[in-house]
Amino acid sequence: MASIVFVPKESTSGESRVAVSTDTVKKLIGLGFDVSVQKGAGLESRIPDEEYAAAGAKLVTATGAKTADVVLKVACPTDAEIKTYKKGAVVIATLDPYSNDKAIAAMAKAGISSFAMELMPRITRAQSMDVLSSQANLAGYRAVIDAAHEYDRAMPMMMTAAGTVPAAKVFVMGAGVAGLQAIATARRLGAVVSATDVRPAAKEQVASLGAKFIAVEDEEFKAAETAGGYAKEMSKEYQAKQAALVADHIAKQDIVITTALIPGRPAPRLITKDMLKAMRPGSICVDLAVERGGNVEGAKAGQVAEVEGVRIIGYNNVPGRVAASASQLYARNLMAFFATLVDAETKTVSINTEDELVKATLLTHDGKAVHPNFGGTATDGGA
Template identity: 75%
Template sequence: MGSLIFVAKETEGAEPRVAASPDTVKKMKALGFDVVVEAGAGYASRIPDAEFEKMGSRVGSGSDAASADVVLKVRRPTATELAGYKPGAIVLGVMDPYGNDEALQAMAAAGVSAFAMELMPRITRAQSMDVLSSQANLAGYQAVIDAASEYDRAMPMMMTAAGTVPAAKVFVMGAGVAGLQAIATARRLGAVVSATDVRPAAKEQVASLGAKFIAVEDEEFKAAETAAGYAKPMSAEYQAKQAALVAEHIAEQDIVITTALIPGRPAPRLVSREMLKAMKPGSVAVDLAVERGGNIEGAVAGEVVEVEGVKVIGHLNVAGRIAASASLLYAKNLVTFLETMVSKETKTLDLNIEDELVKATMLTHGGKVVHPNFGGSKEG
């Protein structure tokens, strides 16, 4: 009998996504694993139990986790879930480790080897395992769909016999994965799109999608990209110049979408109440960073609120709003990473703690928190 993989049904935060798809079950079977999917795990992602069974998995219950060598999750396991895992089990999920030391200690105490998928390094080899990118891509798309549904006018320009409807003006702040997809989606819907970012490399990408780039392009701007490809904090002087330019630009927009997140920090404040006040009544703003405190002043996590006459959309778990697509991509990220932990020869689990992907993502192992960013020692 091969090692057992358990796919959990998510219990926290009304999470509709699931950590496996029929495709990835087929792949895991081919890798030599037995697979048990908790009953109803894929239901909210439009994957009935029968679809998993067709690919050779067994449909089980939460108690099956006790014999699993690998547990696949979307969100970090709760204390109750952890109590049902066997020591030494490999647990893959989005662990949200920043500021959650107690939860990390609990995973260490349970003796599991927990991996935070969101810490996957942004290197070529790991692109297909990058959950931040796969989920942000869909969040960027969904942000535009959510904005369009709250916006009480049409997005594209329409020339009709009864007159012309002007195109909506959409401004995207932050041209990372989510921002670029938001630009592309707003363009497909026929909006006039502009965007801003503190990374010089973003200018070209924004232009290639047919949007106008808005930024103060001084010397500091030209030097502003960190090695990891994330934006780095800018000086107060630069921020003031950029804020003035943005404030002037926002006043002309119908829809603003903010996507700025720096891992492990509170989200930077990009849009103030003053800026919202300058927008036309009935404008819409979407805050994709609301889970980390938000980019928009007045945004409320999990709600659509009116701030200074602007509808501010603060949905949580935006990728989960299109769970049927998000789960398929997330599941593929997981199985691709899991494959690196399997010996091709023996078709058994073979965890190499020297692998750079393992070093970057492993939070707990052997009863301890091992990740250097979260209190673990740097010794291998």
């Protein structure tokens, strides 16, 4: 009897994405698995039930989780969901391990093997599995679209018989995947774009997209990047110098997009109320870090707030605002990783704890929390 892969309709509030596409359903079946998809799971991602059925999936209710050998999700399962999973089941999702200690403990107690997709190492082998990059790419794009929607002026320069409309000035703070896509999108819409980042490598990337780079380029700046390519937390002295430079620059901007996140820590505060007060009334800030406390003072998760005459966009789950595209990319990331876990002969999931991808992403296994960074005591692992 073939192993069963179950894909639920996401129960987390505001989660519009789904973990499989029709293409990845076909690939899962090709690997020898039976695929069950909860009815309505893909509707918000523009994948109707009929398309899943045509791809070979069985349409089921939420009770399909009880017999599943593998559960593929977008968000971390709730306590109620975990209680329906059978012992030994494999769960793969974005588990947000920094904020879900209870869920990790519950999955360990239930004997579930759980993998956190966002802990995928940034190595060549895992590029096709990098959910952080695929989803951040769309978040950067959507941030500019949301800003343009709230901004009550034109983005590009327009020359008309009645006079010239100047181009909007857009400043992007953080030139990672989301920031670079925000720069590219704002440039496509005709804005004059500048950007900042604490990583030296970002300067060339920003310039390659036609934007101006803004940073205090001292010795600390030159060493401000981890081996994994993430930004380091900067000293108080550097932060003060950078804040002064940024404050002067922000006062001249129409739209500011912030993307700064440090894994496992609250988002750094980049923009204060005093900086907002210096901006022109009607200016826009988009805070892509609002779910981690926010880069912008006064930002409110899930809302468009107004502070000192500036509208601060703080939408949650920004990739989910482009759900159809986000689900397609997430499904491909998930499929690329899942295929590495499948034993071709037995057509079942085989977890090799010595594999570098497994070491980095496995949170719970054999009734224990096994990741050394998240409640585990194991020594063979780490992100």
